[in-house]
Amino acid sequence: QVQLQESGPGLVKPSQTLSLTCTVSGGSIGSGSYSWIWIRQPAGKGLEWIGRIYNSGTTNYNPSLKSRVTISVDTSKNQFSLELTSVTAADTAVYYCARAAPGGYSVWYFDYWGQGTLVTVSS
Amino acid sequence: DIQMTQSPSSLSASVGDRVTITCRASQSISRNLSWYQQKPGKAPKLLIYAASSLQRGIPSRFSGSGSGTDFTLTISSLQPEDFATYYCQQSDSTPWTFGQGTKVEIK
Numbered sequence: 001q002v003q004l005q006e007s008g009p010g011l012v013k014p015s016q017t018l019s020l021t022c023t024v025s026g027g028s029i030g031s032g033s034y035s036w037i038w039i040r041q042p043a044g045k046g047l048e049w050i051g052r053i054y055n056s057g058t059t060n061y062n063p064s065l066k067s068r069v070t071i072s073v074d075t076s077k078n079q080f081s082l083e084l085t086s087v088t089a090a091d092t093a094v095y096y097c098a099r100a101a102p103g104g105y106s107v108w109y110f111d112y113w114g115q116g117t118l119v120t121v122s123s
Numbered sequence: 124d125i126q127m128t129q130s131p132s133s134l135s136a137s138v139g140d141r142v143t144i145t146c147r148a149s150q151s152i153s154r155n156l157s158w159y160q161q162k163p164g165k166a167p168k169l170l171i172y173a174a175s176s177l178q179r180g181i182p183s184r185f186s187g188s189g190s191g192t193d194f195t196l197t198i199s200s201l202q203p204e205d206f207a208t209y210y211c212q213q214s215d216s217t218p219w220t221f222g223q224g225t226k227v228e229i230k
Contacts (some may be wrong), residue, residue, distance in 0.1 A: 046210065046221055046222070046223050046224050047167065047210060047212075047221040047224075048221070049198060049217075049218055049219040049220065049221070052217075060217045060218075061218075062217075062218040063124075064218070078197070096166055096167075100168075100214075103172050103173050103176070104173070104215055105153070105155070106153065106155045106215050107154070107155050107172060107173045107214060108155075108214035108219070109157040109169055109172035109173075109178075109212075109214070110157070110159070110167070110212075111169050111178065113166035113168075114166065114216060115165075115166055116166050122219060
């Protein structure tokens with residue numbers, strides 16, 4: 001059973017960098033055709049896809065965040081990470097990591113999720 | 124970006140009711156659509172992928188249909204544990220996008 005767990009500071013000051021790590025257990029992040037993703041959800045609002053990374057290191061980012069986002073992978077630690085720079089209050093949200101599985105052609109579905117971690121941007 | 128629009132935004136239903144939620148894409152996405160269920164304080168849970176494929180372990184009262192721009196999630200007989208918010212999500216092209224959610228409440 002694959003499990004994902006987010007970790008990182010719960011409070012970040014405005015203009016600073018938000019850094020989160022997702023640790024994967026029950027499976028190797030370096031195997032298979034999966035991609036590893038970050039999603040966020042402001043309180044009471046919907047889900048926003050932030051970006052994805054393959055175990056090769058190839059990334060895709062949401063254009064709305066692309067200039068501020070970096071996702072990286074460390075296969076030796078079975079972890080992948082998110083960095084979001086120059087944060088503002090608008091970046092306050094629950095951040096989820098998840099696994100995206102390929103279902104053929106352009107089908108990708110998110111079958112395993114972390115529990116989510118609340119990050120608040122405030123001075 | 125492909126916009127995903129769900130309707131209704133919320134609905135009230137009773138245990139045993141048949142419930143239908145609609146998701147419309149701003150352009151054709153073939154069958155590259157998934158459905159998720161989210162309960163308060165929890166991560167979303169995959170129900171359906173590729174428009175109509177039931178994820179392992181999900182009860183058969185959940186079903187999905189559609190292709191192109193119009194999709195439907197149906198719960199054939201609503202159970203107490205089904206009261207939650209439901210999201211559709213397209214994977215036809217990045218950025219992957221979600222619908223705004225449909226909250227299913229107890230009548």
